[in-house]
Amino acid sequence: MSTMMLLRPAQGDKRGHKGMDFTECYGDTVSSVAAAARSGCRKRVRRLIKRGFSVDCRDNRGWNALHEASAAGSKECVQEILSAAGAAGSSRGCHTYVNSLTHEGESACYLAAQRGHLAVVRLLLKAHANINQLTNDLSCPLYAAVDGGYKEVVELLLSKGAEVNRTHTASCWTCLHQAVYKGHSEIVRILVNVCNLEALDDHRISPLFVAAQYGQQQCLEILVNAGANVNTQAADLATPLLIASQEGHQACVDFLLDHGADPNVACSHDWPQLPIHAAAEFGHIGVLRRLIDVTDRVCDLGDGMVSPLYVAVNRHQSESVEMLLREGYSPDAQDCTHILGLRSPLTFALCRTSNKPYSESVRLLVAAGASFSEEDWIYALATDKTDLLQLILEHRWIPRPETLTRDCSVPRLHGKTVLKLQELRELLCVALNQVHFAACWLPLLLKAGLEPSLLLQPHMLEQAVGEVLNYLLEFVNWSTLSPPLKHILDRRRAEKSWEPCPHFDSIPCLSHICRLQVRLVLGPDLLMRTNAVQQLPVPSVLHGFLQFRDILKASYTHSPPSPLLNRIQGYRSTHQHRHVL
Structure with a gap:
């Protein structure tokens, strides 16, 4: 059910994706000077330049x-190449050369910073490389440099005036976003x-x-x-506490709560989702335990709210349900x-049960005393x-x-919840309305x-x-049935749709009358x-006889039953309310 899905997709590395990565050296596309520079051989670079080889020939990557x-990261080769470029033209030409870009838009300064080559970056900046x-x-x-975790390069660029709050990538991350994402805490300590x-x-x-x-x-x-604001909210109203609870980061949850994070801020436009819902949905038990202590219980029963039980049931998180x-x-x-199209957690748990008779969530809810609706009873009775x-x-x-009235009921009896x-x-x-399955449910009831x-x-x-x-009929006095009921039995016998037990034509024996009287006095529940x-x-x-154990159960007449969902829908559309109490 889409409304129950709380998962927020991971942002991933926000740097974006580059094109094809050509890392091999192809002799027909890489110039001789470039090949020598790649190997870091200063003498060979100098020799090639003296022989007239160009420093500006480009390969298939630009x-x-x-x-x-x-x-x-060859500072010496960079010095030789920059000297050659300066000697070949004006200072303006050298400035253009030092800021020349590859087909991906990468400058020499960018490539050096990306790989943490501090000395090269310092040299390029001295040659007026565009820092931004x-x-x-x-x-x-x-x-x-932030992405690579190169602290000294970051410090150098900041000292030279690099812009720190510009947004990068299609998702508008800043350097601080990226440093945090990568977990470069020392760089974060500098950037804050x-x-x-x-920044958003x-x-x-x-x-x-x-x-x-x-x-x-x-x-x-x-x-x-x-x-930084611990209660900041994203566009979908998610808070840091909610996302940490969803991802199961216990230490982050604890720290946020200890420093003012509000666990009762609604974190969704659709319904009042709280961090406790995220923890329950994804089964983060330690986080859930902490949030239970600080979350307002109005979410449990309050109108317009949603109990975290619903989301735990949705994801079959039985540990969350149990807690x-x-x-x-x-x-x-x-x-x-x-809000969700659901009447109760039990109804939801039953409709979420697949081919199994019932799920662990159903067992937990039933054991905890969940109330049953008509629809819930269908799952138990409309089946073999x-x-x-x-x-x-x-x-x-x-x-x-006779022990029940409309206004009161006994909550528990003999350790069980009373209906x-x-x-x-x-x-x-x-x-x-499910008489077809009576051979299955009647003996149990x-x-x-x-009664x-x-x-x-x-x-x-x-x-x-x-x-x-x-x-x-073996459980009652068949001789005292009301005339309308006797009429139905007579008709069925005449139609040969029912063959009664032979002793039904006689007055019940004294022993049967006695056990009916015992049941009347004790009550069928106690008996x-x-x-x-x-x-x-x-x-x-006589104990077994008094408890009707001598009566053989009827066998279920098997016929290919329709899927349970179809039977439920059929029940909704055709059933009649039968006033029996």
Whole structure:
């Protein structure tokens, strides 16, 4: 679901991409002087120049001898070449030559700075090299030296007046952005004294944001101590704290929080996303633990907010789900239908479950007491798989209807969360609309203490297959059914769509009447789910009988079921609310 996707793509190296990189020396394209300069052989360069070879012949990259000597870091060869260029023409011509550019727009000064050749850069600057000359991809000598981490070259260029706040590359990064990205903390320490700390790129990302995104803790500390804004926001409202939380940079998160970063600033235009959402979504448990302590709990249940449980469920981050629930976040959260199209974290977890019966997130939410809606019950009942229903019944207590009212319910009983009246209504409504799967869910529900008479509805008697109908009738006094229900059974018998058990034509035996009375007194929940029957003054051999264990379950009639999603959609469009309570 696109609205849940929080990932902000890595910025990458903002220098841009050069063209083809020709690094080999081709004899037919590289001049003799340039080849000698590349090898750093001053004597050979001098000898070739004296013999009249040109220092300005260019190869297929636009490189001349000065470019080669500067890139190779040969101060002596650079001196020879510059002397030859000066002797060959006016000082203006020498100035033009020292600033000649390759096809990529690289000057000799740029090539030397890019490779950290301090002495060569100093020599070229003395020869009036343009210190701020831009390359085709908007780099410059200072930016190249910063990128390479050449501190002494950076200091030299700054001392000679290099521009420090110009933007470079298509993404508008400054030298400070690049130094932080590369983690050159010593250079960052120099630049914070001369650069704009709040310079923004094309996404309104500051150098401090870059430090948080890439986990450059030392650079982050330098920037913060220099006065950079820890709560700066990018164009999409992301903060450094959010991006550090997303990337899992624990030390950066801790430092930001300790120095004034606000964990409750909304970081998205679409919905009130907070750093805790990013940590939960990407499963950074240490970061999540720290943020839980400082994040306003209004995000858990507040209207117009989104619980971090939603994003954790979206990414199947069960560890995040478990921690949030353990720290008191509500398994029901708030209804986010208007924001995300989701009613609850449980509904989301169920619809995110693939081919498995249920996900770990579903298990955690059910165990934490998440409420069930009609749609949630469909996942448990509209299938021949019983894993999810069994999980639910492990953690839910089905109460006797008479113990519930519309206004109150028992929150927990015998260590289990008690189904509310509305949940029980919706469970029965879905069950009666999924009679085809009754052979699967009926034994489980009755064993879990559901009052059998709640299922003695016309629709059940009309639609259930014979085995299921016989199984249900074994749990009641079939001789006292209401006339309308008896009429349905008579009709089905006449149509031969149901073959009753032979003893259904007789009055129930006394033993059956007795166990029905025991169930009435104890209640089906206590009878079926506790050891209450074992406390009765009856022989132990009767315990199983009193709990209806002698009744054989019906077998499910297999037919190729449609995909669960189709069954859910079909249920939504065709089901009827059946008032059974």
